[in-house]
Amino acid sequence: MSLNPVLALAPRLQRAGGRDSRTTTVLAVTAFAVSTALTLSVVAALLGFMARAAQPVTDVDREAGGFYVTLAVTATILLVVPLATLGGAAARLGVARRDARLAALRLVGATPREVLGLTLVETALQGLAGAVAGTVLYGALLPVWTQVPFQGRPFTAGELWVGVPAVLLAWLAVPLLAGVSGAVSLRRVVVSPLGVARREARPRLRAARVVVAVLAVGAFMAVSAFGQMLAALLVGALLTCLAVAFLTMNAVGPWLLGVLGRVRLRRARTPEQLLAARRLLDDPRAVWRVVGGLGLASFVAGCLAVVPALTQPGQDPVSAMVTADILTGALLTLAIAFVLAAVSAGIAQAAAVLDRRRELALARLAGVPVELFDRVRRREVLVPLLVVSVGSAAAALVMFFPLFGMAAVTDPSGLLLLLVSLTVGVGLVLAATESSRPLLHRVLADTVVRAD
Structure with a gap:
């Protein structure tokens, strides 16, 4: 042809x-x-x-x-x-x-x-x-x-x-x-x-993804700990390792969600818990497409949580202005990252509903109540969302520990910035996923099961 x-x-x-x-x-x-x-x-x-x-x-x-x-x-x-x-x-x-x-x-x-x-x-x-x-x-x-x-x-x-x-x-x-x-x-x-x-x-996801992620994070931490002797190359090396570590999150994320799915499946006690765990285990990549954006945004939040510890006001006007601009840039970066996470989650959740149209229609014809579908949809997203957001932020703090020491995890203003960021981010993503509710009800209302 x-x-x-x-x-x-x-x-x-x-x-x-x-x-x-x-x-x-x-x-x-x-x-x-x-x-x-x-x-x-x-x-x-x-x-x-x-x-x-x-x-x-x-x-x-x-x-x-x-x-x-x-x-x-x-x-x-x-x-x-x-x-x-x-x-x-x-x-x-x-x-x-x-x-x-x-x-x-x-x-x-x-x-x-x-x-x-x-x-x-x-x-x-x-x-x-x-x-x-x-x-x-x-x-x-x-x-x-x-x-x-x-x-x-x-x-x-x-x-x-x-x-x-x-x-x-x-x-x-x-x-x-x-x-x-x-x-x-x-x-x-x-x-x-x-x-x-x-x-x-x-095919199931392989644990080799975790090895790649650990190596990438370890490379960043090693450069952070020993790169001070090579000041001229430090910035470039850190940024390169940061980019590599950041990219590996997309590789290790679905595998970790698969592990989470197996754990939740063993502990499931209600129909919605069972269905949510089964969906997560069957296709962790699909769930990662919903929550992965927030995971990346939470990683950004963890990276920028050290900013307040580094921006103590200087004695001269130039230092004071740089301090203010660093905070402004950090907040702007976080805002963009969380907007991306919300848009990505909303679109991925809507696409998941359409991709599961046949499965949903057959379950509806079998007598599954609409309310159960809503509960499963929320449970399917909420637990992975919390695990991914907190885990990603913690990974960023661990990565920056050799560079900034205890200031990376003990500075009150930095931890407050991180807590507020994660709360706002989770709220935005949950609101975005709720936007797929009318689409789900439209799909359930169609009782014709298409062959494709």
């Missing part, structure tokens, strides 16, 4: 999915738009600090311009993984229903190349639409960012405009990310379409 038939078949498959496919498309485009807008905003701030350091105007620019760039790079690293995670999750929306349809095509003779082409077309178009919408949203946010002062004065819209080349790069990178994520999700369809059609169990 050439590319033209693939392009012709893609919209027909989209229409064949009906209302659910349209909902999934809207969710995917929304996720891509949010991730694109916030990515461009973060990059714009970094470029703005770099421009001020290169062309200093005030004493703060001259004396601390390089330090601000370092802080901006750190904030970018802390946010780039949640941003990329949201974009990747968008590409996997509706993966169960899409896998089933494409597996059927494989069984009737479509080649792996044709199936891959259909997926690339569908997800890349969603990514492009989201990138364009995200650019518009980024432009709408510029007046908001210009109200936040740094270095004694707010950025202008001109300073925060990334430029046409960066926008075009985003329009290329987001569809590429969407296509790659969608192609990766098709490995089961390409290798074993019959297994997908028969709804065989996914």
